[in-house]
Amino acid sequence: xxxxxxxxxxxxxxxxxxxAFEGIVRRWQGPLINLAYRFCHDRGRxxxxxxxxxxxxxxxxxxxxxDAVFSTWLFAxxxxxxxxxxxxxxxxxxxxxxxxxxxxxxxxxxxxxxxxRDVTVRRAVGALPAKYREALIxxxxxxxxVSTAARSLGLPEGTVKARLSRGREILRSxxxxxxxxxxxxxx
Amino acid sequence: MTRLIKSEDDEMNRILSRKEExxxxxxxxxxxxxxxxxxxxxxxxxxxxxxxxxxxxxxxGFVLVMVFVTLVVAIVQVIKSSATAQFSTSLPxxxxxxxxxxxxxxxxxxxxGAAGWSVLALLVxxxxxxLSMRLAASRV
Numbered sequence: 001x002x003x004x005x006x007x008x009x010x011x012x013x014x015x016x017x018x019x020a021f022e023g024i025v026r027r028w029q030g031p032l033i034n035l036a037y038r039f040c041h042d043r044g045r046x047x048x049x050x051x052x053x054x055x056x057x058x059x060x061x062x063x064x065x066x067d068a069v070f071s072t073w074l075f076a077x078x079x080x081x082x083x084x085x086x087x088x089x090x091x092x093x094x095x096x097x098x099x100x101x102x103x104x105x106x107x108x109x110x111x112x113x114x115x116x117r118d119v120t121v122r123r124a125v126g127a128l129p130a131k132y133r134e135a136l137i138x139x140x141x142x143x144x145x146v147s148t149a150a151r152s153l154g155l156p157e158g159t160v161k162a163r164l165s166r167g168r169e170i171l172r173s174x175x176x177x178x179x180x181x182x183x184x185x186x187x
Numbered sequence: 188m189t190r191l192i193k194s195e196d197d198e199m200n201r202i203l204s205r206k207e208e209x210x211x212x213x214x215x216x217x218x219x220x221x222x223x224x225x226x227x228x229x230x231x232x233x234x235x236x237x238x239x240x241x242x243x244x245x246x247x248g249f250v251l252v253m254v255f256v257t258l259v260v261a262i263v264q265v266i267k268s269s270a271t272a273q274f275s276t277s278l279p280x281x282x283x284x285x286x287x288x289x290x291x292x293x294x295x296x297x298x299x300g301a302a303g304w305s306v307l308a309l310l311v312x313x314x315x316x317x318l319s320m321r322l323a324a325s326r327v
Contacts, residue, residue, distance in 0.1 A: 018227050025219045029211045037209050047215055054219045055226055121202045140203045172195050 132167030
């Protein structure tokens with residue numbers, strides 16, 4: 001995905017060639033749908049939210065200042081939309097207190113089945129208060145890059161770091177057994 | 188302890204970094220482009236008629252200020268009259284008719300009643316504006 005492709009497509013769209021927007025959609029549909037999916041865990045809803053994000057991007061295309069990379073602007077716009085959509089109609093999540101611990105943290109092979117553990121941790125992330133959940137989602141979506149996550153959320157890096165730390169702290173306190181498994185394995 | 192937290196964080200990073208990629212459905216791009224074309228074909232949104240609304244808003248603001256000023260004046264008068272009434276009641280009762288004590292008390296009652304109604308009306312107006320704004324914001 002090249003930034004110059006985005007720039008040239010935006011230029012063409014702003015000049016009146018609507019079909020050039022398809023290039024932008026094709027390049028960014030995967031990331032935008034996947035980001036939406038991380039927020040709502042519902043494939044259909046993720047596509048609806050991503051479609052709305054593209055339409056809003058089309059409407060606001062002239063507001064993109066070229067000093068920022070197009071993808072940064074697009075992700076910030078999409079993140080903002082997803083957050084407000086989720087505030088309007090929250091995704092169905094289990095309360096943090098009700099996130100089930102895995103049946104046995106140490107099955108016969110001494111480790112927890114990866115899938116069970118992944119599902120439990122993801123559910124626990126989904127049940128976090130919105131500000132910690134959003135910071136964690138964006139941080140891991142952007143390959144653990146705090147500054148990109150902060151730009152997408154429109155927050156200072158320090159705030160995102162603090163929210164990540166607090167979010168992790170809550171997860172550690174709720175899932176101690178689960179996250180301690182590798183140490184038990186090593187022991 | 189720090190090592191323990193570090194190892195837990197590493198484990199969390201490992202789990203949450205694992206991508207669960209979903210692929211866009213085949214017609215997604217086409218559906219977005221249809222929506223974009225509809226958007227482009229739609230007439231531009233009608234701008235808010237500031238020229239027409241401004242005089243009304245100014246008049247409304249003026250009325251609001253007038254109501255506020257009247258309310259303040261009424262409250263000040265009530266306070267003054269109650270002070271006068273207290274002074275009057277401290278005088279011998281034979282002087283009361285000269286100062287019109289009953290008249291003052293009547294005026295005080297009327298003013299208190301009017302101020303109460305004004306405050307109530309302002310409160311109702313404020314709540315209804317707030318509620319309608321919240322309702323409109325939630326539907327956008």
